[in-house]
Amino acid sequence: MSFRDNATALSATMGKRLDLTRRALVKDLVMPAVLLAFAGYLAYGIVTMNVPEGTSFPGPGFFPGIIAAGLALFAVLLVVRAVRDARSTTGEKTASGESKRVGVDWRSLAWIVLGFAAFIALLKVLGWIIGAGLLFWAIARGFGERRHLMSLVVGLTISSLAYIAFDMLLGMSLPSGILGWGF
């Protein structure tokens, strides 16, 4: 993996290379896809629901049905609008405001999301202090922090302090993991 000096350089130029309108269309279709997926999940749940005998109308599936229908409706409305917007802007390139628009920094996204996912997977094994210290490091890294040792030290300090304050003093339970033999 090679590291760029300027975290903003690639993401700032990447957007301009792609076709702007197509990019905008894809962007506008993300949320409708999420809405439709959620509506589908609700619909599947309604169909497979075990409704206890003797439940009078409106039963447990009634309100979710309205929600699923609403989600699907809004998704369709958003798709229609996105397609219409994309069509109307294909001819004329809208120059206004494009200079300030910045594409998503995928590297940051990956560091944060994957870092958090790894934290979830390893929390029980590593324990709170090490796990949270590493989470801190990964997030700081997602924000472009380059002094890795420094951020690791800060992270471990914070996670240790949190452990002392909240687990030992306030009695919340945080996993001790591999550091916790005998506790």
Next chain:
Amino acid sequence: METLQLLGDGFAGAFTLTNLMWVLIGCVLGTAVGVMPGLGSSMAVALLLPVTFALDPTAAFIMFSGVYFGGLFGDSTMGILMNTPGQASAIASTFEGHKMALDGRAAKALATAAIGAFIGGTVASVGVVFLAPVLADFSTQFGPTEFFALAVFAFAATSTVVTDDTVKGLASLFVGLGIAVIGIDGVSGAPRFTLGSPYLFDGISLVTVTVAILALGEVIYVACLERHVTGGPIVRPKGRPWLSKSELREAAPAWARGTAIGLPFGVVPAGGSEIPTFLAYGLEKRLDARRKDPQFGTGAIRGLAAPEAAGNSTTGMAMGALLSLGLPISATAAIMLAAFQQYGLQPGPLLFDRSPDLVWSLLASFFIAMVVLLILNLPFAMLWAKLLLIPRPYLYAGITVFCAMGIYASSGSVFDLAVLLGVGIVGFLMRALDFPLAPLIIGMVLGPLAETSLRDAAMSANGDFAVLVQSPIAIGLYGVLVIVLGLSVVNRILARRRAVR
């Protein structure tokens, strides 16, 4: 008189050394979170909610009132010094506030904001003390149909009137409603949308969703998008924070007007304090234009004083609506509601009868919190501003670690962390694609109330939905809603015409 007696008892309950300590801790933490970039008062409450679970209810709520108002005091600091408001309700204060800072009057701007927040909050707290019991009495007449009408009102107001884009607002609302139906159905006992997983039987906790949407989503958003769009440099606060007599005379009427504008919005379910802050700002601007020497645009003290007072008086009154009706007006109030429910307390008319000690101690601690916050914020505003100098990577990494800790500690399961991440990603997408987040939270909070009251009403009438529009209170609420919606449509058309011209 009875009210004063009860409030006195409340003060007696709140004025113990430990409780004072919790107020102080709450105020410090709330202000600190409120000051931080991108984190408003709703985030302060959401982040600190899991931490309070270790406390007993009274101490927890006393601490909460500190956090709740502390976040509001801190909200405007960021807007004044860096021109980037912490949350929507601080936008109106930013216009003139930042100009004052640029003009070398940063310390005075911070003081004006703090005093404004103090006046608005204190007057509202007085309002809550006297109005909440009355409202609670009134709301005993409420049945399922009335509560359903209230919920519909809140849904429509937050997702359409307050947001710029109705479809996006409604989509956001429905996602919240959808998340809320997951779990065992309270009426029939049927497990819903759980895929057979016991983790989902209790549903997805509001705290997890709030922290995911407002905190984790915000962290991802700032990392991937916002930090690449550079904001203005921070103005180092200089000068003395004390206002001169002429400045006080200038600001005083604005504080009063702002407070008066903000109060009624605290009991109207219309999405919190954004509207009143803008109304207060607009009124001051119009009044200013009539004067011989208009000051707006050059850092008018009144342009900052009014919205700040309005915002806090709305938020203070919102606590009244929450305590007496069980109805959260804003996202922040919604999280407070979650806090009550976490302790098995249901805000609403019965709360005053069932746990009067807690309610009156809480109301008394509002006043204590206001005084503490004024002391914390007036002389030390510049110290708080130093928080803005924490390097961003460490600040947001710290926030993320804190979110993870809060969620894990409150549920004790890794599953909730996975939900946190998943919903956080959805929150990031919504934030990046201009979907409003407040409707989602309101939908999630009021969804169960809306569903149960809808079904109760329909079942008691043997499935006849006409029952929903047969009570006078419900008809009144729908009537007001239609008027509000009509006005906002007219407003929008007018604005569009003006834009075309």
